Amino acid sequence: MPEIFTKTMARNIYLGGSVFFVLAFLALTFDTTARLPERDNRENITEQVALGKQVWEENNCIGCHTLYGEGAYFAPELGNVYQRFGNSKEALKGFIKSRPVDGIPGRRSMPQFNLSEEELEAIAEFLKWSSEVNTENWPPNING
Amino acid sequence: MSTAQLQYQSQSVAKPYFIAAIGLFVGQVLFGLIMGLQYVWGDFLFPEIPFNVARMVHTNLLIVWLLFGFMGAAYYLVPEEAERELHSPKLALALFWIFLTAGVLTIIGYLAVPYATLAKITGNDILPTMGREFLEQPTITKIGIVIVALGFLYNIGLTVLSGRKTVINVVLLTGLVGLAVMFLFSFYNPENLVLDKYFWWWVVHLWVEGVWELILGAILAFVLIKTTGVDREVIDKWLYVIIAAALITGIIGTGHHYYWIGTPSYWQWLGGIFSALEPIPFFMMTIFAFNMVFKRRKQHPNKATVLWAMGTGVMAFLGAGVWGFMHTLAPVNYYTHGTQITAAHGHMAFYGAYAMIVLTIISYAMPKLRGIGTAMNDRAQIVEMWSFWLMTVAMVFITLFLTAAGVLQVWLQRYQPNPMPFMAAQDQVAIFYWFRELSGVVFTLGLLLYILSFFIKGKQPAAQPTAA
Structure with missing residues (x-):
């Protein structure tokens, strides 16, 4: 790089630029968190939904599935699985409950997690709740 | 074993870190092969090692071996830069064993018991942090990571601050x-999934597209100074410009993860514009590496290291820069989000930027740490360079096959007039998963060759002070 552009100038761009964009990011975060209540369906986070999130986490569902497109790409998207299963919590619970212990020969299969009735109800409630967050119409269609 | 090659004796603590890094890398790749096979042979190792467990092991081993690599790099280069011994080599060795034990126990935990059981026995309900992508570690492991990080920063910090501040x-x-600091956000896990995801990215994105780029830049700059003999002033200036570009684009660039998770729509503009600029720092890294090598004042006997350094620049630009840009704009990402396109980008970016920079510093430092000399003998270097090409070309093919699978998946499942269900689309693209697995086998062979290169004996090359 030419001599007119000195190391001090480079350092100042680094320091000034980083400080400016850290502050800008914090301001945007403040704005985002202030706007979230109109979008994130928080009024419907019941104790069951919270328990459902814990069931979701403690069985590492994200290790195969995506939720809002984030996670692993081995199994279907679950952000709209409630709608895909005909807006039916019973259908969701029935699917999870009926997974064969030894899998399906040659095919991918969800493990049998042996969830209690309370946990099944909670995970279904959590998936229903998460399908009602304003995600800018994502996923693009019912197949996720 | 002689460590006469080291300027400072305490640099030798880097050696176990590098050996552990390579060992865990092997584990990561083996689990990658298992997962790759499960993509096409659905019940392979089921139910003993379900896909989610294999993936957790694969990604967590990646993170841990890179952290071992970064720490080893710091222990190696900080004393040399600061022109003093490390504050406490004993602490560095103690932390090594603590970190390795915690890491191995965690992996054994993943494999030995169902994840829900692991959550229960490690008391996840006291402070729930588990079950989120890449942050699957039990809370107690996370606390262990923080303790190791604090001890490490104390040790490195004191050394830097009381020495020459380059x-x-x-x-x-x-x-x-x-x-x-960013890792601390892994302890924040609110009931509200949207908030959870918003701050989860503060760990994940602000690591790999933020502060890790500083680490990458610093290690690359160090290796280039040592191997090219180019004036430090020139290298420093480049380093500042690269990290300035990284942070200016990357911080607001976090917004490319805020398109579809419940956050306001303005992120589609902000995230798109800033993350579209994120390739710039990586492009500069490539130019930087090549420029310094062309301007070199000496012919360094360790040719393999120079190859790794240039390779890092190119592959980081391709993987993080080009493959990242490909799906970063919101209208594109609407269709590609969470498909094999993401997987393709993830593989080449992590390999090109972070795996390769760790392999670069290992290549530079290991001959000295082992008391062999400035470089390995010619035969060993040739094998190492073969392993470079095998792994790198294999990774290019893994990325291309996953990209092909991803493009088809997007078309079949999301774009065509009558979109297919997920599994139907997966069956259609299976051939690309087979090719990917084959490339993975070649990658593994490259890795084995890499390890072999450490054991090849031959005549040591003589240093050529001012050739070329």
């Missing part, structure tokens, strides 16, 4: 402090 050392320390 730009490389200060940038590296800033990156490492940033790494530790």
Whole structure:
């Protein structure tokens, strides 16, 4: 790089630029968190939904599935699985409950997690709740 | 074993870190092969090792071996830059064993018991942090990571601050402090999934597209100074410009993860514009590496290291820069989000930027740490360079096959007039998963060759002070 552009100038761009964009990011975060209540369906986070999130986490569902497109790409998207299963919590619970212990020969299969009735109800409630967050119409269609 | 090659005796603590890094890398790749096979042979190892467990092991081993690599790099280069011994080599060795034990126990935990059981026995309900992508570690492991990081930063920080404060050392320390600070957000896990995801990215994105780039830049700058003999002033200036570009684009660039998770729509513009600029720092890294090598004042006998350094620049630009840009704009990402396109980008970016920079510093430092000399003998270097090409070309093919699978998946499942269900689309693209697995086997062979290169004996090359 030419001599007119000195190391001090480079350092100042680094320091000034980083400080400016850290502050800008914090301001945007403040704005985002202030706007979230109109979008994130928080009024419907019941104790069951919270328990459902814990069931979701403690069985590492994200290790195969995506939720809002984030996670692993081995199994279907679950952000709209409630709608895909005909807006039916019973259908969701029935699917999870009926997974064969030894899998399906040659095919991918969800493990049998042996969830209690309370946990099944909670995970279904959590998936229903998460399908009602304003995600800018994502996923693009019912197949996720 | 002689360590006469080292300027400072305490640099030798880097050696176990590098050996552990390579060992865990092997584990990561083996689990990658298992997962790759499960993509096409659905019940392979089921139900003993379900896909989610294999993936957790694969990604967590990646993170841990890179952290071992970063720490080893710091222990190696900080004393040399600071022109003093490490504050406490004993602490560095103690932390090594603590970190390795915690890491191995965690992996054994993943494999030995169902994840829900692991959550229960490690008391996840006291402070729930588990079950989120890449942050699957039990809370107690996370606390262990924080303790190791604090001890490490104390040790490195004191060494940097009481020695010669070079730009490389200060940038590296800033990156490492940033790494530790951002990790603290892994303890924040609100009931509200949207908030959870918003701040989860503060660990994940602000690591790999933020502070880790400082670490990458500093290590690359160090290796280039040593191997090319180019004036430090020139290298420092480049380093500042690269990390400035990284942070100016990457911080707001976090917004490319805020398109579809419940956050306001303005992120589609902000995230798109800033992340579209994120390839710039990686492009500059490529130019930087090549420029310094062309301007070199000496012919360094360790040709393999120079190859790794240039390779890092190119592959980081392709993987993080080009493959990242491909799906970063919101209208594109609407269709590609969470498909094999993401997987393709993830593989080449992590390999090109972070795996390769760790392999670069290992290549540079290991001959000295082992008391062999400035470089390995010619035969060993040739094998190492073969392993470079095998792994790198294999990774290019893994990325291309996953990209092909991803494009088809997007078309079949999301774009065509009558979109298919997920599994139907997966069956259609299976051929690309087979090719990917084959490339993975070649990658593994490259890795085995890499390890072999450490054991090849031959005549040591003589240093050529001012050739070329």
